[in-house]
Structure formats: C-alpha cells, structure tokens
Amino acid sequence: MKFSGEYNVSIDLKGRVSIPASFRDELRHDYEAEGLVVTRYKKGLVAYPPSRWAEICENVFAMPAGPMREANLRNRIAPAKECSFNAQGRIQVPQSLREHASLDKDVVVIGMFEKIEIWSQQAHTLIAAESESMLDDDAQGQADLGF
C-alpha cells in the first residue's frame, strides 16, 4: 500500500543508508525495482522508484526554457543519483547529497506514499515541529478533515 511509516536508521562510516525492508518489498513488488533515485529536496533528500523518476524527468524536460526549468534541472534533476541496494539493503548516498542533507550518523526515513524522504535527525525534528505548529494553528482545517 505505497510507502509509509517513519524509521530511524543509521548510516555506516562509508555513507550507506539502510532502507527499511518494507520499502524494499514495496519497490520489488509494485515497481519491480532494486534501487531508488535519490535527489535533493529542501534541506533533505527524496527518493523515488526509478520509473516514477523517469516521469518526473519527462515533465521537467517538457518545461519551456526559462529560470524555472533551469532551477529544477540544477537542484533536482542534475544532483540525482540512482542507487541500488546492496546485500544488506543499504544504498550508497553520494557525498554531495550527504553533505546537502547533513547526514552523519542518525537519519530518518519516511514513507510518503509515492516517494521516500530522507532527513538528518536534526532536520527532521525541525521540519516536523514546523508542520505541527501549522496544524495546530488550523484547528478548523483539522476538524474538517476528520482528525
């Protein structure tokens, strides 16, 4: 049922991140993929099944030339790397992406249905707090949604 759940995982000393088994199963069964395409996203990273990624690329390539297209190419498409799982279910995240997301030891991996987000624990705490206060401020919206 798509990627979901929040996992604290660790990164080994060479920069490999363990991807939870449930996500790997999901990928194998629903996408027939043995890897993920990882790229920058805000102060963290996102990962997509390769087939999803191909669609996104199409969309970006189809944009009219201009600063928006440039920005997407430079900050999303260009830094992306396809990473495959090793025997233990880890992916090697390239150094530049690790640095971008300040991944050092503890990382949080979150299933977001179509995509998977990867954050440093600090960054995740921050963004989660931000989101929480947005929700707090919108009690009506929450109620309307049925929460």
Added chain:
Amino acid sequence: MKFSGEYNVSIDLKGRVSIPASFRDELRHDYEAEGLVVTRYKKGLVAYPPSRWAEICENVFAMPAGPMREANLRNRIAPAKECSFNAQGRIQVPQSLREHASLDKDVVVIGMFEKIEIWSQQAHTLIAAESESMLDDDAQGQADLGF
C-alpha cells in the same frame, strides 16, 4: 545516461581540475572523446564534449551578423579551450577561465545531461540557494511536476 550528479572536487596548485571518473567514462563511451571544451558561462564555466561543441559553433557561425552574434562569439566561442585529461583524469583550465569563475581550491562539477558545469564552491552555493528558493515559492509547480 548522459552526465549527471554533483561532485565536489579540488583544483591543484597549477590549476588542474579533477573530472569525476563517471564523466570520463561517459565521454569515452558515448562520445569517443578524451577531453572537454571548456568556456565561460554566467559566473562559472561549462564544458562540452568536443563533438557537441562543434555543433554549437556551427549554430553561432550561422547567425546573421549583429550584436547577438558578436556577443556569442566574444563571450562563449572565443574564450573556449579544448582540454584533455591527464593520466589522473584532470584537465588544465586556462588561467583566464579560472579567474572568470574564481576557481581557487574547492570547485563543484555538475552533470547537466548534454553539458558539464564547473563552479567555484561559493558561486555554486549561491546559485543553488537562489534556485532552491524559487522552487520553494512554487509549491504548486513542484507538485504538478510530480515531485
């Protein structure tokens, strides 16, 4: 799979820049080239496989005489230099180009499909932050693209 990925590389004390092995492989296999043509581009540099560069030159030469053609000749075609790899996979970037892009110690090399961009770390941080804030401000656009 064309050039892609973002790499932090360093420049040696004589002005040679290491080109990532993956780009060199790509060049060898898809372009049968052992070097790159480097030229100015905004506040940084771009590098093209020689065969691509030849096409670009054709296009510029074919332009009708006028200030636009002049500008392209002066700022893109004229400063270009074909650089070949040394045994360690480095290219010697001419001084004038190094100065133009303020390359001193840490440089960022980015695969942009048909071309490769080369920035000083500072310049890249700047331009990436700019692009990121553009993307942030256009949440709808990002969603439409599938991100």
Added chain:
DNA sequence: ACACCACTTGACACTATTTGACACTAGGAT
C-alpha cells in the same frame, strides 16, 4: 517469558578514485 527469525548495524578487507607533491619543460621578460 522464551525461543526464533528477520532485519539492521558495525566491521573489515579490498579496489578504485582523487589529491598533493615534486621534478621537469617551454616561453616570456630582463
């Protein structure tokens, strides 16, 4: 509560790639 099992993590050895260093060459200026 216990034993079991699957998953995650740390570690290590090995390979590939990148980097710093140094000696050497060519060309320009004095």
Added chain:
DNA sequence: ATCCTAGTGTCAAATAGTGTCAAGTGGTGT
C-alpha cells in the same frame, strides 16, 4: 643568457566506495 612563471607528467599517499561477514537488535508467535 638567465630568471621567473605557467604548465606538464608522473608518483605515491590519502580518501572514498564496494562486497561481504557476523554480531546485535527488535519483533513475532507459541
């Protein structure tokens, strides 16, 4: 002619990435 600077070729050290093993961890079912 000689000095100085910029560039070249090459070596070897350092760093980064890969594959794999085995110990740890947490969850499951009985």
